[in-house]
Amino acid sequence: MTAQIIDGKAFAAQLREKVGALAADFAEKTGRKAGLAVVLVGDDPASQVYVRSKGKATIAANMESFEHKLAGDTTQEQLEALVDKLNRDPAVDGILVQLPLPSHLDEQAVVDRISPAKDVDGLTPVSTGRLALGLEGLVPCTPLGSLMLLKQIHGDLSGMDAVVVGRSILVGKPMAQLLLAENCTVTIAHSRTRNLAEIVRGADIVVAAVGRAEMVQADWIKQGATVIDVGINRLPPEEGKEKGRLVGDVAFGSASEVAGAITPVPGGVGPMTIAVLLRNTLVAAHRIESIDLPEGAL
Incomplete structure (x- = not known):
């Protein structure tokens, strides 16, 4: 099969357009x-x-x-x-x-x-604690953007098996919390996990955020799984070129022949990060001014 390519750039543009319209309304x-x-x-x-x-x-x-x-x-x-x-x-x-x-x-x-109240990166102890407790708060931009892309593909994620490869406070841990809140069954793995390929192979959703170029291979991916590649790595330059190409943590070419849907690098999760940063800023502004956003607007 050939995977659906998840166009993060297009989704981010739509989100930024929504934020811009709501920001104009906020200013008014x-x-x-x-x-x-x-x-x-x-x-x-x-x-x-x-x-x-x-x-x-x-x-x-x-x-x-x-x-x-x-x-x-x-x-x-x-x-x-x-x-x-x-x-x-x-x-x-x-x-x-x-x-x-x-x-x-x-x-x-x-x-x-x-x-x-102004922690739009979602990294303070209060923000991380509220996320862990399932309370309303500001959430790290990259994980939230990744979740938005997943929900665009699947809608309801309830009951799906998800593996997050990576345990950083920036992506891995908050990503796992967000998936738990969507009623997924979540495994957090990392570079030292035993039988890592076997664990990943059992997942309906794979989020790769380990920071190693093309670490996740095609034979790690379950047929039809959705793959969110958060990694961004620059390979050594080829002969005659100044810069090496950018790749993710997933071997995109071969994995896209197995997965049901996959984000490219670049053009997948990356554009979502700034779009969600803008979204978080607008959410923070509304809370500071005690103004409700329209339900479901963002």
Whole structure:
């Protein structure tokens, strides 16, 4: 069989359009635009590109973008003081500190400083705790985007067997919690799991988020399973080329001949991350202003 290719780029565009319309309505009701503050420390080129794209997407979605670019030698005290300032700023509804931070900074201490009401990355202890308890809160963007793609394909996920390969706080753990909330039977696996291929082979849903290029092979995939590839890895460049191609954690070419549906890399989960970041910012703004979003709007 040939798998259905899950077009994350198209779905993300639809979500961003919905967010933009609702953000315009929010601005009309409140007299201000929802605001997202992104903090970048240092000059990592990939992070700079990502922050720029977030800023453009925020403005395009009828929201305010506040970019704070700090020097690589910024101290812990200076960074935490900025987060405190953004927590108090009524124009800011969402705060995102671009990770990873330079090695001399304590990432967790900085994340812990963010107000849970403005934690659009869903990484504070309060946010992660509410997710684990099944309570309303802000959820990490990539896992939520992945869930949206799964529900687009299947609708109701109840009773499905899901394997999440990866246990990071950014993707693996929150992904498992979201799938549990959808009444899936969930297994969390990782690079040290025994009989990993056999475990993955039993799943109706496979979410690969382990950070190893093409680790999940076609013979790991159950016939007709849905595969969500969160990985993004750059292979060594071929002769005569400056950059190697981007691949996911799944061997896409061969796996797409077995799976029922699969996300490509690039163009799958990646575009959803920024779209859900915008969605989370708008949700945070509505909660801060005590305004209800239309039911089912996002």
